[in-house]
Amino acid sequence: SFTLGGYAALDRVQAWHRASLDALPAGQKYEELVRQIWKTINFMTAIGLDPQHTPQLNQVTLYTSHEALLLDYEEALTRMDSTSGGWYDCSAHMLWIGDRTRQLDGAHIEFLRGVQNPLGMKIGPNYDLDDIRAIIARLNPENEAGRLTLITRFGADKISSYLPKLLRELKSDGSKIVWSCDPMHGNTYQNDYGQKSRKFEDILREIRTFYQIHKAEGTVAGGVHLELTGDNVTECTGGSRQLLDKHLHLNYQTNCDPRLNAEQGVELAFELAEMLHP
Structure with a gap:
């Protein structure tokens, strides 16, 4: 509604x-x-x-999307399209595979190559280029545009060292890739209070660098992958409110990854809009 x-x-x-x-x-x-x-x-x-x-x-x-992590859950929601004969995982429109579960001979790659959903794959700084090429061939053997999104998660301090070569090599291969930036996971740290957090400034810096590198390499920056909530949590530092580590206890709710709160999410959206249309 x-x-x-x-x-x-x-x-x-x-x-x-x-x-x-x-x-x-x-x-x-x-x-x-x-x-x-x-x-x-x-x-x-x-x-x-x-x-x-x-x-x-x-x-x-x-559209909805999530990490295809629990294969028993994903398999239970997989159906055949009676008109095309193709198999679709109906738990989401798009599914992605994490940086730690994308083994070429692993169960996650085997499952995802068999469904027709658009797919994503996270790539961190420890990637092996030959391994990435082999996974691309496995998940998108027809080199279909829009089938595969690579979601890079290098961190603000490392993206300049790892993204350019990846773009150049896969561009020279002719791989049809949608490129997305995950500026959250590569910028996670643990503060002195034992809480996982992320700095708003690092998140924004990685996004800016992502778009700058794509422009320099002649490739297309396709989007960003964020973790946020509409609630007024205090899990990530920085932003207009200038939250510090000592403020996070005020409403630290996550049991997993720290999220941008409503204010930080809106602020980042406008920063991104200005980045795309200066």
């Missing part, structure tokens, strides 16, 4: 992140963007385009 019932309409842009925008110290900058969207909508209405009756303006298409 949220995607098709009008909540996603552009004329409701102020309601989407109202609480987050009000709380952000840099909120005036974001309010200006909202005003620009409103001016555009008012102009479209004036020339006869009603946003309420234009699906492109009041609806969104939502």
